[in-house]
Amino acid sequence: MATDYLERGAVAGVAGGLVYGLFVATVGNAFTAGLETFEHSHGGGGPAVSELTTAAASVGGGVLWGLLFGVAAFGMAYFFLEPAIPGTGATKRLALAGAGFLTVSGAPWLVLPPQPPGVEQSLGTDTRLVWYAGLMALGALVAVLAGLAYQRTERRHIAVRLVATALPLAVFAVPVALAPANPVHGDVPAALVAAYRWTVVFGQLLLWTTIAGVHAWLGDSDTAAAEELDYSATAD
Known part of the structure; x- marks a missing residue:
């Protein structure tokens, strides 16, 4: 049983990672190349590797990230937490994907947003790693609290449920207010920095959405087959 969960998580992760890798290899790398060209025009050198090598590395890296998230979140975590995750079918997978995004990226980026090439941060690497890890833990906690709030208000009006589910997000105001200043330096215009962040x-x-969608498709197929077998056994 656990092996089936891991296999479905791995397949969904590879599919999501492939889509993500292709996105990075096309849109993401083109955007980064434009930023590097801007940086080089202000005193830098030329590109160190070919576009083909960069694209291959992006696709390979995307598949690895997808495999990691697929096995960890939609394999192991889904195996243990499936009954507690709000929703059914695809909704349940999307809820897990949202929790994964919030934990891995969303919460840490509130304090340490992604920075494009040519931008230097004032905080040291060790300090950023500590804050990133702490915010990941806080993101996971907030995701759990949001899920519990959704379940506790199951019989209430939908508006009440939405407010209760979103209320734990207010906790993020604490690290945002207490985080040390991290001014950045570089020649990249603020508009390009913002565009780069939104691309990331x-x-x-x-x-996360692709992993959730593929996992829902795999899970729904298995569920339908299992229900058919149960029905046949009951009929006999």
């Missing part, structure tokens, strides 16, 4: 955010959302 979209890529991560695409990754």
